[in-house]
Amino acid sequence: MNPPQHPFSVRPGAVHHREQPVFWLFRVATYFILACGAAVFLNIVVKGAGTVFKTEAPFINTTFLTEAPESLYIFEWEGKKMEMGDREFRAFKEQNPAAAKVKAESFVYSAGGIWPCIVGTVLLVVGSMTIALALGVCAAIYLNEYARDGAFIRFVRLAILNLAGVPSIVFGLFGFGMFVIFFGWNVSLLAGWFTLAFMVLPVVITASEESLKAVPKGFREGSLALGATKWQTIRKNVLPYALPGILTSSILGIARVAGETAPIMFTAAYVVRDKLPWEVEQLGDFFFQGVMALPYHIYVVSSKIPQNEYTERVQYGTAFVFLVIVALIATVSILLRNRLRNRYRW
Amino acid sequence: MESPSTASPTDRDKAANSSVRMGTASLPAGTDPSAPRSPASRTLIDIEHLDFFYGQTQALNDISLKIQDHKVTAFIGPSGCGKSTLLRCFNRMNDLIDGTRVPRGTIKIHGVDIYQPDVDVIELRKRVGMVFQKSNPFPKSIYENITYGLRLHGKTEKSKLDEIVEKSLRGAALWDEVKDRLHANGLGLSGGQQQRLCIARAIAVEPEVILMDEPCSALDPVATAKIEELIQELRSRFSIVIVTHNMQQAARVSDRTAFFYLGRLIEYADTRDIFTNPANPQTEAYVSGRFG
Amino acid sequence: MTPPEPAPTPPPGFVLHKKRLRFLGLTVEDCIKAFFGGNAIMSIVVLALITYFLFREGAGFFGQNRQNLEVYRQAGLEYVDYLRQQTDDHTALTRYLSDVRLRALNHYAEERKLSFEDASTALAPFDEFAGKFGDAVEPLRGLVSELSDVATAIKTKFIVNEDKKEERRQLLAENKAAEAAQVAITPVDFATELKPLLGTLPAYKDANREFAAQLTTLVSRVPALPTPDLQQRMARWQQLARDYLATFPTVERNLEQWDYRQPVPAWKSFSSFVFGRQWLTASFWQDWYGILPLFVGSLLVSLVALTLAVPLGVGAAIYVNQIASTREQKIIKPCIEFISAFPSVVLGFFGIAVLGQALRLLSQQEWLAWIPGFPYSERLNILTAGCLLALIAVPTIFTLAEDALNNVPTALKEASFALGASRLQTTLKIIVPASLSGIISAVLLGLGRVIGETMVVLLCAGNRIAIPDFGRGLAVITEPVHTMTGIIAQEMGEVVRGSIHYRALFVVGLVLFILSLLINYLAQGIVRRYRISIG
C-alpha cells in the first residue's frame, strides 16, 4: 500500500534524513560543553559541601565561615586521635601540662576558616567596582552622548577594545610597577582596587554604552526640544532609564573582578594576615593594608603547601564558597539582564 | 548682544534686500509675501536663501519663505524632500546630528537670526516647541511629563504647576481623559493620547511656535481627527508649522501651504490656492496625486 | 517692487540671548562635557601607563643582561662551558647506554626468564664496555670542575666589587664622602685572573687527544646484544658517538680562539633573550634569561586548548544559532555564559585535584595506548592545562561566533531556503562562510584569552622550564612546561626589585602585552576587512 504520490511527498533518503547525523554532532558538542561545566561545578559543590555544611544543627560549619585560617595539629592522646586548630591546641596544652611534649603533626592552613578571605574579597570587589563604575559610566556617557565621530573617538574605542584583551597578569605587573612601587602604596587595598578597576574598565564601559544606547532617541529629542540643556537631558531623561541596565551588566564585571587572582597577587593579596581589615589604628591605614582574598587563598592552599587529606578539606571548602559566590553573582546578573530586556520595551 | 533691537538696523537692511530678490526670483507666482491679509499676519519666521547640508549631501537648496504669526503653515511634499530638515532648523534640532551645516542663508524669528553664534539654543528651544512624528512621552507619570519642561526652567511651586498641568491638558484636549490618573505612566496611554500628551507637554512651556513633524502619521483616523481638531483650537494661541504627508490634512488644517520637492521650495501660497489653483505644474501634479 | 516690510520687532519676552556662567571661557555645559571626555580618555591613559610602566621596569633588562653576558665571558665561564658541553654530551651518550642496558635487562628477565644474576652475567661484556666508556671522560671532567672553581671565583670577586661600587655610590649620594672613600675597591684584572684558566689549554689538548683515541677504539668494538632491536639501537649509538667525536676539533678551536676581551655586542643581549633556550635563574654558575621555553610552553598549551575549544565552541554556536529550538537556546546560552564566570583559579584547582589524576588514569588504559604519548606519568602537563583552558576559551569563542552567525542577514538565509536548500546546506554553505571572518576573529580572541590566562597554567602545566622534546611528535603534549604568564606569577613575588631577574619578568610581561595587542589587532582587522556589506 503506497502512500499517495505527489511531487512534494517526502522521498526516502531525502536530504533532511541525511542531515540528522550532522545535527547530532553539533548537538553533542554543545551538550559536551555543558557537561564539562557541570562536572567541574558539581565536583566542587559536592566535595566542598562536606566542609561547609554539617550534618547536625546548625548545619553550617560556622567555624569555617567565620574564623581565620590556622594550622591543624594532629596527635595521639590517650589512645585517641585528636585534631585541633592552633589556638585550641595551645589551650589544650595549657590545660594538660602532660601534653606539652606530645608529638603532633601540623598542617598549615588546614584548620580554622576563611573569614578574612571572604572579607578581603568583598572589600576588593566593592572598592574596585566603585572606581570602575564611576570611570566607566562617565566614559560611556561621553562616548554615547557627547562624542562626535572622529579620529579621536575611534582611537578611544580602539584603546578600549585593546584594553579588554590585555592579560590579567599584565595588569598585575602594571599595578605592581605603578601603584606598589612608583606610588609607594606597597601591597595594599588601594593598589588592588585600582588595578582591578582598570582591568574591568572596558567591560563596564561597553555595558554602560549598550544600556545608554537602549534608551530611545526620542527621550533625548523630546527633552531637548523642551529647552533642556544636554546635561539636564542626560541626568533626568537618559541616565535614570539606563542605570538599571548599566548596573546589571556590570555585575558580570563583578564576577570577573572577584574571580581574578593574577592582578592581586602582587598588588593586594597577603598569604596570611591575622588582623581583619577594620582592625586598624587610623582610618588612613585601612587603604594601605593588604588583605587576604579567596582566589589567592585557593592558590596558596592548593599549590604552596604540601597536599594531603587534611588540606583537601580546606581546598574544597574554599573553592566551594568562592565558586558559589561568583556563581551567584553571575546568575543574578544573567537573570536580571534577561528580565530587564523583557521589561523595557519603549 | 543682549537685546535683538540693537541688531535691527542691519536686519532691516537684509530684510529689504531679500524681499526685493524674493519678488523676482525664488518664489513662484501666487505668493505675495508683502501682502498679509490681516494685520495679525505679521512675519514670524523669515527664512532667506537657506542651504542645508548633511555632511556632503545637500538637503535644502536656497529656501526662502516667510511664516506668519498665528497661522497654521503646512509643509507638504514627497518623502525625502527636506520638510523635516527645514522644520528642525527652526529650533536647531539639527545641531544634534553630526556634520550638519548651514553654509548660506538666515532664519530669523521675530527678526532675530537664530543661527548667530550668540543665540542660546536652549532659550530658542523654549520658544519653539516641537512635537515629533513618533510620540515620545517620557516613561514618567503624565503629571511629570508636563511639568518636565517647567521644572527645567526653575518653576517648582506646586500649586502653580498643578494649574499649568490642568491648563495644558485642557489645551491639548486630554484633561477629561486623564484627570483621574495624572500620576499614571504616560506610556500607558493610547497612541493618540500619547501624541496629545506630547502636545500638552510642548504647550506647557508656552512657546511662540509649535513645530509638528507628521504628528498623525502613526495614528488611526479617529485619533488623527482629534489632533486636527486640537490644532484648530491651538491656532488662536500659537503659530503652528506642521509637516504632513497627507494632503487632505494640510487642506483641512492649514492657512498657508508650502510645497517642497527635492530640497527646493516649489510653491508657497494660501492653502486654498495651492489645492484649487496651483501655479506650478509640479505642485499640481503632486496635489492631484499624480506623483509623490 | 513692493515696499519693504516694517522691521519686525520682537515681543517683549522674546530674548534668545542669555548670559551663562563661565569659567575660563567655558560654560557649565562645556565643563561637564570636558569632565566626561576626561573619563573617556582614561582608557587611553591606562593603556599608555601600562606600556610606560612595563618599559620603565623592564627596559633596564637588556643593559643588565649584556653586562651579565659580559661577566660570563670575562670571568671565563664561557670558556669552561665549552668544555662542559663536551662532558655533558658524553653524559648523554652514557645515558643512552644505560637505557639500552635497561632494555636488554628487561629482555633477559621477561622473554628469556633469566634470574637477575644470570642476566647480569650475560650483560657483563656490555657493562665492561659501558664502564670503560664512562671512565674515559674522567680526566676531562676533573679539569672542568677545577676550572669551574677558578671561573666562579673570578665571577664572585667581580660581583663583590660591583656591590662595593654600588655601596660607595650610595654613600656618596648620601653625602658621606669619608665613608665612601673607605670602601675598598680593587678592580678585577681579568687578564691575570684568567691566566691559570687559560694555562690549562695544553694539558687539555693532551687529555683530549687521549680521550678521543680511547673513544675511537671503544666505538669500533661495541658488544653484541641479544635482539635486532637492541643491535639497531647500538648502531644508532655508534653513529651518535662518531658525531660526538667529530665535534672535538671544533671545541679545541673554540678554546684556542676564545678571547675574554671580545666585547659582547648589544644585539646579543636581545637575541639571547628572544632566542635563548634556557631560563635559568638563581643559579650558582650562570643565569640565563631565554624566553623560548616559556613562549613555546604558552603556545603549546594554547594550541591544545584551541584544538579542543574551536570545534566545540563553533559547533555549539552553530547548533544554538541554527539548529536548536528557541527553548533550548534560552537554556544553553546562559549556561555557557555561566561557565565563563568560573574563576580560573577554581578551574586550576580542579585540574590539580581531579582532572590531572583522571587523565593520567585514562592514559594508562590499555585500549588507549595507541594515542601518542599515552601512557604518561606526569600528572600536570600540557594536556591537563590545555583541557582546562579549553573550558575557558569555549564561552569566549561561543559567544563571539554566535554573534557573528547572528549578524548574517536573514535575507541570505531566506534566499537559500527559497532555492530549495536544506537547513544543513544553508548553514554550511551560506551562513558559516558569510560569518567566517567573525568566527575567525572569535577564535583569535579565544587565543588571546588562553595565552593570557595565568592561574590554570600556573597550577596545571607542570612548571618545568624546558623546551619539550618535539622529537616525540604529538606525544609532546604529555610533557610538563612552564609558561610566560606562569613564570611571572610564580617568580614575581620572590625577586629583588631592580635586579636583572625582576626586569626580565617585566620584559616577559611586555611580550605578553604586545602579543595581546597583536592578536586584538589581527582579530579586528579580519572583521573589518571581510565584513559582509549586505542589508
Ligand SMILES: Nc1ncnc2c1ncn2[C@@H]1O[C@H](COP(=O)(O)OP(=O)(O)O)[C@@H](O)[C@H]1O
Ligand atoms: N541624519 C541624516 N543624515 C544624512 N542625511 C539625512 C539625514 N536625515 C535626512 N537626511 C536626508 O535629507 C533629505 C531630507 O530628509 P527629510 O528632511 O527627513 O525628508 P522628509 O521629512 O521631507 O521626508 C533626505 O534625502 C534624507 O536622505
Ligand SMILES: [Mg+2]
Ligand atoms: Mg520627515
